[in-house]
Amino acid sequence: MTAHQLHPAQLQGAHHIAEFLRPRSIDEAVRVLADRGSRARIIAGGTDLLLELDRGARRGIDTLVDLSEIPDLDQIRDIGDELVIGCLVTHGQVVASPLVSMFARPLVQACGEIGAPQLRNRATIVGNIVTASPANDTITPLRALDATVEVTGVDGSRSIPFAAFHTGFRSTALVDGDVVTAIRVPKMRSTERGVFAKLGLRKAQAISVLHATAILDFDGDVVLGAKIAIGSATPVIVRADGVETELVGAVLSAEAISDAANRVHESIAPIDDVRADATYRSEQAEHMLRRMLASLAEGGDRDQHDGAPVTLWAGSGDHRWVRTGSPERTTDETPIRVTVNGRSVEAAHAAGMTLLHWLRDVASEAADTSLTGTKEGCAEGECGACTVLMDGNAVVSCLVSAAQADGRSITTIEGVAGDGSHDVVQEAFLNNGAVQCGYCIPGFVMSVEALRAEHGVIDRATAVAGLAGNLCRCTGYYKIIDAVIEAGGDP
Secondary structure (H helix, E strand, O other): OOOOOOOHHHHOOEOOOOEEEOOOOHHHHHHHHHHHHHHEEEEOOOOOHHHHHHOOOOOOOOEEEEOOOOOOOOOEEEOOOEEEEEOOOEHHHHHOOHHHHHHOHHHHHHHOOOOOHHHHOOOEHHHHHHHOOOOOOOHHHHHHOOOEEEEEEOOEEEEEEHHHHEEEOOEEOOOOOOEEEEEEEEOOOOOEEEEEEEEOOOOOOOOOOEEEEEEEEEEOOEEEEEEEEEEOOOOOOEEOHHHHHHHOOOEOOHHHHHHHHHHHHHOOOOOOOOOOOHHHHHHHHHHHHHHHHHHHHOOHHHOOOOOOOOOOEOOOOOOOOOOOOOOOEEEOOOOEEEEEOOEEEEEOOOOOEEHHHHHHHHHHHHHOOOOOOOOOOOOOOOOOOOEEEEOOEEEEHHHOEHHHHOOOEEEOHHHOOOOOOOOHHHHHHHHOOOOOOOOOHHHHHHHHHHHHHHHOOOOHHHHHHHOOOOOOOOOOOHHHHHHHHHHHOOO
């Protein structure tokens, strides 16, 4: 079997994509999307799209349109009264942005709750809003902040108020040929305080059972204005109008907070789903609002995510996408060139495969070396077993298109020490008995490599945050955390 032939068993992780296109301008992207209609989809981070393709939820798509070669779409810009967040800006960029933290703090808090660092290094805010699930965490802060969605389509450019962007469950105001180019976010005023809160079934890597954003404008202790958005309670996000009305003119006493929170039931008719029933959501919405309002009353809106964020972004640059000058068109027969563990590897089958399967099933053979240390666990970006470093930054390779690795540098577990010995992190895992079955350990090691490069000395809180995206079914994590702290003591 040659490097250009796949065994049928290797087709898992292949998405039957015929073409992977890289336009050099928004207008060119619009033309491609308009011409191909439902056959084509934009790919940025791809963390939702690749999973949907793999599971058959998106049928009839044979073309992916990658925007990463178009300049300036990965920037956060200050234009006076507003911030402009480009369509390739990732959640990780926002978490690390002093600008967004200063003027749109609830959005930073929401981005920090999405997935884990590896996922946030790829997933984009625009992708989060276009997916249009009411459980997506960034939609309530953007609604409360009165954001505007900038769109370019066949008939030119237009602005869509965020309140009009989501037209129903997983549906938006976009039409064929539309490209969301940016989100404009008005800056919070100095008199405003805001907070984001989320209820999930676990502390990290959880889809929201309920999430909400509250932004209050104060004159001294008196509330002049209130904007409260609630998500994951109904098929689309809603504003809690009754709560807002109750708050205006009030001082946030315990009684005023209780009266306002009681009115949340006027605004939501909660749904039942696999994560919670309507009764639970209704009860928790009231409790959540009480805590949020109490926090704002006490000035605790800046408590979350203070200090240096954990991003597992250890490569050069400032969290922006790196343009590689890759060809405008890649098919299944087109080879890509990737530096894998310091060695140039050239092989095909990238258009329709994830980076995980391309490394294991194609690059291994092309390079005549084993690259099977990167494991598939969940195949949906939750377990971290497939973590690799892309240009020095931790990503989950099961949710990265192989075509997007063209021209980039990938480090897998095989490249950590390079000479068959152990590096500091691996030695620390051995010293602390942190390995049992070992299946998940390559992903843990790669995350810790990025964590050490980013933070140097690692304390327990940083270790826990850095490993939020790595799951182990064998251990109680204590020995793993001890190993990380030991490794972080020897930067």
